[in-house]
Every structure is written in structure tokens, then in C-alpha cells.
Amino acid sequence: MLARRDHARAELERRLVERGFGAVEVASALDDLERRGYLSDARIAADIVERHRERSGRYAIEALLRRKGVAASARTDALATLAGRDEFDDACRLWSKRFGEAPADERERARQYRFLLARGYTVETIARVLRAAAERD
Numbered sequence: 001m002l003a004r005r006d007h008a009r010a011e012l013e014r015r016l017v018e019r020g021f022g023a024v025e026v027a028s029a030l031d032d033l034e035r036r037g038y039l040s041d042a043r044i045a046a047d048i049v050e051r052h053r054e055r056s057g058r059y060a061i062e063a064l065l066r067r068k069g070v071a072a073s074a075r076t077d078a079l080a081t082l083a084g085r086d087e088f089d090d091a092c093r094l095w096s097k098r099f100g101e102a103p104a105d106e107r108e109r110a111r112q113y114r115f116l117l118a119r120g121y122t123v124e125t126i127a128r129v130l131r132a133a134a135e136r137d
Contacts, residue, residue, distance in 0.1 A: 002033070006044040009034070010069025041071040045078035055094055058082055060120020091121045091129045102137040103130070 001007060001015065009030055016026045033039035045065055052061050058079065065075045095116060103109035109130060116126045 002038055006040070006047060008041050008044050008069045009039060009071065012039065014069070041074035042077060044068065045070045045074040046081070049078045049081055053082060053085065054090065055119060057087055057091065057116075057120030057122065057125070059122070060118075063120065087121065087125050088128055091116055091119075091125050092132065094119065095129050095133065099133075102133040 001012060007015075013023075013026050013030060016029075017023055030039060048065060048068070048070075049061055052064065056064075061082070062075065062079060065078065070078075095112065098115060099112055103112050112130060113126055116129065117123075121129075
């Protein structure tokens, strides 16, 4: 499984147990893989943050890391790399790429709002993006 892509320890453990391997055997094998450097929650967390930072907000990335079962310490360290980024600028770029013009009515505004919300941006950031779009047009 690790030959195709990195997996979080919890994700790999779940998949192996589902395939019928014993929990003790799996834990022992995963410990060995971690010692050898083949399995690393920190590495997968950094990879996920890097792949999703352009099109997702902090909350969406954090939710994805939780779903993958990445350890809390690895999540915290990986998300710390987002601290220097301006979420507003990222949301504006994503909004501009997807829509490009301010919403013409409330229905379109709600659609754009839902789009950004689904990407993990905060309500405050979305409001700023849509306000900036309306002022620009």
C-alpha cells in the first residue's frame, strides 16, 4: 500500500485490520515501518497541506487531516506552515478563478458563498471577499 502513496498510520492500520490482519501484528509492523522511515504522519500531513493550500482554507485542510487519521502533533506542525499565508488573498484568488465577477443577485451571492464555505474558508473571510468583489465592480 505504501508503494502507491503515503498513508497516515491510523488509515493504514484501519485498512490492514479490515483485510483480516490481527491488531497486534499490524501495530508491530507499523512500528517497524515508522522506525525505518517508510511511514510518517508528519510527512503525509506536510504533503496534504502543500497539495491543498491553494484551493482550500485552513479548516478544510484540518478536517481532511483528521479524516485521514493524522496524529494531532503532526497536524499541528503541518498547519503551522499556513500561519504566514493570508487566507483572504488565497480566497480572492480562488474566487476570481472560479467566478471573476461580483454576484448579480442574492441567489448568485449564496452560490458563491457556499462555494468558498465548502473550501474551508471562514465566514469573515468569505464576507470580505464578496464585499471586495462588489466594491471592485
